[in-house]
Amino acid sequence: MITNFQEYYKLVEYFSEFTKERMALAMGVQNLIQIFDEKYYRNLSGGILEAFGKLFYRDLKVYMYPI
16 A cells, blocks of 8 residues: 555554455655654554554564655
């Protein structure tokens, strides 16, 4: 799936409802840098730490490609 949705933790949560298999994300370096932007996590009580917990809870694999 190709998307410009920046809240990756929500994508992983959504797709984990449909599979118990290991998932992977492919993203560019710029997207990885944007993951650390706190504006995406203001609606979470735990902030960025909670989002990363949700993101990597299911043994997520991240593939990077150059800019």
